[in-house]
Amino acid sequence: MTVARAVAGPLAQKRYLPTQDPKKTDELIMIYWGTTRAPEFATESNSHLLAQQANDMRQRALGTGSFSGVSTTPSSAAGVGQKELVAEADNALLVAYLGVQQENQRREDQDMKTATLLGYDSWWVKVNASMDGGPMGHYKADMQNELEEDRYFVVLSAFDYQALVKQKKHKFLWEVRFSIREHGNDFEKRLPAMAAVASDYFGRDSQGLHHVDVPEGKVLIGPVESLGAVPQK
Numbered sequence: 001m002t003v004a005r006a007v008a009g010p011l012a013q014k015r016y017l018p019t020q021d022p023k024k025t026d027e028l029i030m031i032y033w034g035t036t037r038a039p040e041f042a043t044e045s046n047s048h049l050l051a052q053q054a055n056d057m058r059q060r061a062l063g064t065g066s067f068s069g070v071s072t073t074p075s076s077a078a079g080v081g082q083k084e085l086v087a088e089a090d091n092a093l094l095v096a097y098l099g100v101q102q103e104n105q106r107r108e109d110q111d112m113k114t115a116t117l118l119g120y121d122s123w124w125v126k127v128n129a130s131m132d133g134g135p136m137g138h139y140k141a142d143m144q145n146e147l148e149e150d151r152y153f154v155v156l157s158a159f160d161y162q163a164l165v166k167q168k169k170h171k172f173l174w175e176v177r178f179s180i181r182e183h184g185n186d187f188e189k190r191l192p193a194m195a196a197v198a199s200d201y202f203g204r205d206s207q208g209l210h211h212v213d214v215p216e217g218k219v220l221i222g223p224v225e226s227l228g229a230v231p232q233k
Contacts, residue, residue, distance in 0.1 A: 006191045010199035025161045032155040047099030058089035119177030152187045153179035
């Protein structure tokens, strides 16, 4: 109810007013809210660590027959042992890289789900269709970082109430999704301002994703004035 009350004010300002008369109810507005959870850093994943270990193993294997920076000629037995170590390291490296590729795919899939949840899906399809090396690639990297951080989100979904009651049909009318990063923000305190900014798009086509700065309250302190000596009580 805390979330509902915070959103009710901006809804009322856009003439979405509450009513207790079912016959006069035009829309049913559902409110969903929560927090996304960021995936672990790629460099901290198990497959990435295994790949590092396999690469270190291969470098050590290639270093067989070397002493104090002076290359020596290994014996035939040592040469065979070195080849076996390199082959073993190459196999471990291949397995680790396959694991990294699978983790990257899971990360892409999770990013897609988060993008859909937050309303970034139109942007997601656009940037993934572009080349990573151009300006859009840098934009994709920035937005991917945004997707992969914990964020508070709110979703408002509006349905035709009369169609729901009379025809038992879920007639979707409009939807608004808005979010803010969790770090450095108190959701309960920021929610009213978030809803006020998002209210410009209640029932309207936003024409895609928008980034808007949520206004913050400020306290201005004027010049200090002396009130003179205050008598002791």
